[in-house]
Amino acid sequence: MLTKSGKLDRRALCTAVLSDRGDMLVIAGLGAPAWDITAVGDCAENLPLWGGMGGAAMMGLGLALAQPSRTVLVITGDGEMLMGLGALATIAVSRTPNLSILVQDNEHYGETGMQETATKHGVDLVGMARAAGFPHTMLVTTPDEIPALRAAIHAKNGPLFAVAKIDAGTLPLVLPPREGAYLQARMREAVLGKAAHTA
Amino acid sequence: MQQDTIEQRPDAAADWPDQIYDLLKLHNIRQVALVPDAGHSRLIKRCIADNTMKVVTLTTEEEGVAMMAGAWLGGDRSVLLMQSSGVGNCINMLTLSSIHRTPMPMIVTMRGDFGEFNPAQIAMGNATQAVLEAMGTLVKRADTPEDVAPTVDATLRMAFNTFRPTATLLGQRLLGAKTFGKD
Structure with a gap:
């Protein structure tokens, strides 16, 4: 699971986090996190984003508030999270226990030519989340920390904010469906049943 | 002098804020972002x-x-309350409604709109309707107390019946004079 760089392989991380996922609903930020969750296995309980950069965590908050009994996980990149840092304050204050945010931090903007992000230069997202008041934060750098990450996501005593340092290598594209109305409707049906379409 | 006040809020006798609240209840709004x-x-x-509403200050x-x-993904109806200057902060994110066909009703109090005192409010206030409409939002205005309830009702209905962003702009003519702290 560790790559030659000594950092985690993003797909192996996603595979481990999404194994035995139970009733978990997953939102993935645009770009590589969306390809990653799709590589693990596309399903109705996944909402891979094609846009809305900076909004993944807040989408997770709306979903977690609407479905308080279900585990909600946002998987996103460091660039996407950096664009919406105010959400750390909003979500920490909300004290939404069933919401977890996992930042796959490769310290680069992967979709635009691998330019460096602020995390490459020392910006500490875990420290920012802790300072915002997240009751649970984690920094994951080795495979043996992943079981604890999985346990924390499923514990639903969050909100949880975790950063996993991942290898910056580019992996083969595994694209999810591009029709957003379909992606939204299939998750609504998975959550609400057929009534989703007549509400 | 009343037109020159920094912040304006409805005078205590105006009941249109309560009418908006009643409409949020009627339309089963469960999440209020503001x-x-x-x-x-x-x-x-x-x-x-109201403990049936989840209110989130952004x-x-x-x-x-x-x-x-996210609320709609999970089956909750929601609304966004903000001032016109905040509309400018929303523009790219409204893409989410366009991608997924998500109902997104917004209720916007106007500044820079009618008799504005603060020059900083003018640019965004003057652009509010145009930029919302450029992103596909159905925009309606309410400039009198009598207009508020039917306009907000239409904004909520059109969002949830036709799956798109909608907005009511509450005009500065409506918002009234400063109340000197008496709300």
Whole structure:
């Protein structure tokens, strides 16, 4: 699971986090996190984003508030999270226990030519989340920390904010469906049943 | 002097904020995302006092657009309350509604709109309707107390019946004079 760089392989991380996922609903930020969750296995309980950069965590908050009994996980990149840092304050204050945010931090903007992000230069997202008041934060750098990450996501005593340092290598594209109305409707049906379409 | 006040809020006798609250209840709004505005202060108090509504104070308005997308994914109806200057913060995030066809009703108190005192409010106030419409939002205005309830009702109905962003702009003519702290 560790790559030659000594950092985690993003797909192996996603595979481990999404194994035995139970009733978990997953939102993935645009770009590589969306390809990653799709590589693990596309399903109705996944909402891979094609846009809305900076909004993944807040989408997770709306979903977690609407479905308080279900585990909600946002998987996103460091660039996407950096664009919406105010959400750390909003979500920490909300004290939404069933919401977890996992930042796959490769310290680069992967979709635009691998330019460096602020995390490459020392910006500490875990420290920012802790300072915002997240009751649970984690920094994951080795495979043996992943079981604890999985346990924390499923514990639903969050909100949880975790950063996993991942290898910056580019992996083969595994694209999810591009029709957003379909992606939204299939998750609504998975959550609400057929009534989703007549509400 | 009343037109020159920094912040304006409805005078205590005006009941249109309560009418908006009643409409939020009628349309089963469960999540209220907001950046505070003086014009919304009474409505915000009503929402916070209602334990069936999940009220989230945002750090910037675009968070509320994303939150509405997540709320709808999970089956909750939501609304975004903000001032016209906040509309500018929302523009790219409204893409989420266009991608997924998500209902996103917004209730916007206007500044820079009618008799504005603060030059900083003019540019965004003057652009509010145009930029919302450029992103596909159905925009209706209410400039008198009698207009508020039917306009907000239409904004909520069109969002949830036709799956798109909609907005009511509450005009500065409506918002009334400063109340000197008496709300």
